[in-house]
Amino acid sequence: MKLQDKVTIITGGAGGIGGGMAKAMVKEGAIVVIVDVNEQLGKEMEKQLQEFSPESMFIQADLTDHANLKNIVEEIVKKYGRLNVLVNNAHASRQTMFAETPKEELDLSFNTGFYPTWYLMQAAYPYLKESKGNVINFASGAGINGHETQAAYAAAKEAIRGISRVTANEWGRDGINVNIISPVADSPGVRAWAEAQPEYYQAVLSKIPLGRFGHVEEDIGRVAVFLASEDSKYITGQTIMVDGGTTQLR
Incomplete structure (x- = not known):
């Protein structure tokens, strides 16, 4: 039980990669709070998590309401008395060629991804300092490799990588680890992308050395467990490519 009683917040945890991580973590003893805008999926996931971790719960929230993010963190800490992960x-985000990407699509990507990451990290910092906890942020091959039609998404993801490296340096003295997962997984988002751009999807699949997209729980979730556990205490500021070998960083 690598995460026994570690209180963990996962945004976008009602399904996909977030749901996969939530399932992997509760099976290792974590108390997981999933924060998601989708009430139906969130309640369904809450029931699944509570089979392993009765204290786990779902909070419905719109992460674009940035002023409320600090309140979410404080509500969770008030309930459980701590925050570990x-x-x-x-x-x-939406897929559009760079020259045709309007400000609205750039705003969507930053308001749902970059800014919630920024504000939640700021709100969580004093509690993570107390617990010598862990932050796991998310990058993407879209930014690292520059995938077509992904300009807004890539910009926000690379911005997240930037602040992750900064906070890894600033917070290391506090015993807080900040790492980044860059996944390739069989998530609902990837399935939608496969339908929208089947030829591009097949081209990406053909370049995965391990020959498949990752499983959200067994592949991505297990790496998240590692990064949230004591096993990773000497790792910080790193981008972990959980992509079947697609991108091999130098």
Whole structure:
């Protein structure tokens, strides 16, 4: 039970990669609070998590309401008395060629991904300092490799990588680890992308050395467990490519 009684926040935890991580973590003893805008999926996931961790729960929230993010963190700490792990997973974007990308699509990507990550990290900092906790943020090959039609998404993801490295340096003295997962997974978002751009999807699949997209719980979730556990205490500021070998950083 690598995460026994560790209180963990996962944004976008009602399904997809967030749900996969939530399931993997409760099976290792974590108390997981999923924060998601989708009430139906959130309640369904809450029931699944409570089979392993009765104290786990779902909070419905719109992460674009940035002024409320501090209140969410404080509500969770008030309930459980601590915070050990923050996972910033939620992100929404649209696919458009760079020259045709309007400000509204850039705003969507930053308001759902970058700014919630920023504000939740600021709100969580004093509590993570107390617990010598962990932050797991999310990057993407879209930014690292520059995927077509992903300009707004790539910009926000690379901005998240930037602040993750800064906080890894600033918070290391406090015993807080900040790391980044860059996944390739069989998530609902990837399935939608496969339908929208089947040829591009197949081209990406053909370049995965391990020959498949990752499983949200067994592949991505297990790495998240590692980064949230004591096993990773000497790792910080790193981008972990959980992508079947697609991108091999130098």
